[in-house]
Amino acid sequence: MLKSLITIFLLLPALCFSQASLTGKVLSKADKKPIAGATVFLSNATIGTITNEDGTFTLNNVKSGQYALVVSCIGFETYYQMVTANNTAIVLPVIEMLVKSTELREVKIHAPDPNRAQYLGMFTEAFLGNTPNAKACKILNPDVIDLEFNH
Numbered sequence: 001m002l003k004s005l006i007t008i009f010l011l012l013p014a015l016c017f018s019q020a021s022l023t024g025k026v027l028s029k030a031d032k033k034p035i036a037g038a039t040v041f042l043s044n045a046t047i048g049t050i051t052n053e054d055g056t057f058t059l060n061n062v063k064s065g066q067y068a069l070v071v072s073c074i075g076f077e078t079y080y081q082m083v084t085a086n087n088t089a090i091v092l093p094v095i096e097m098l099v100k101s102t103e104l105r106e107v108k109i110h111a112p113d114p115n116r117a118q119y120l121g122m123f124t125e126a127f128l129g130n131t132p133n134a135k136a137c138k139i140l141n142p143d144v145i146d147l148e149f150n151h
Contacts, residue, residue: 020085022059024092026051026071030099038073038097042083062090076100119147 022042026035034055041048042059045067051057062085069092071079076097083090113119120142128134139145 019061019063020087020089022062022069022083022085022090022092024057024095026055026057026073026079026095026097028076028099029096032096035073035076035097038071038076040069040071043068043070071095071097073097113147116147120145123147 024040026038026040027033028035034051034053036051036053036055038051038055038057039048040051040057040059042062045062047059047062049057049059064086066082066084069079069081069083077100079095079097081092081095083092123145124139128137128139
């Protein structure tokens, strides 16, 4: 009986700190090709990795508990999945990520203003003034000043 109790007390810490591994594969949902270099991590944990060339990943030393698995990659929507880890190895089903589409804002192209030099002079005088100190000042990047005038 005493030997049994001693054995239990010696093995109990090992059971409490047992850890598992979590493996999976990440593919693009559009063309079913592997996504290399995607970031894979467990939220609220310090465990993370990136996917290999074939889209596979392995997270080692996962402690028992419930985590949010997060997979992210530039050009794809971020993927979230709740995962419960216990003392066994976890093999996830294939993770398919959606391609992220981004709508760009409109671009306006304006012809150069023939009166820009005159308007820049008016701006400089109004902005810096015409005192001796103002004459010692110089605008270093006048090209970035937007001198648009609306009637």
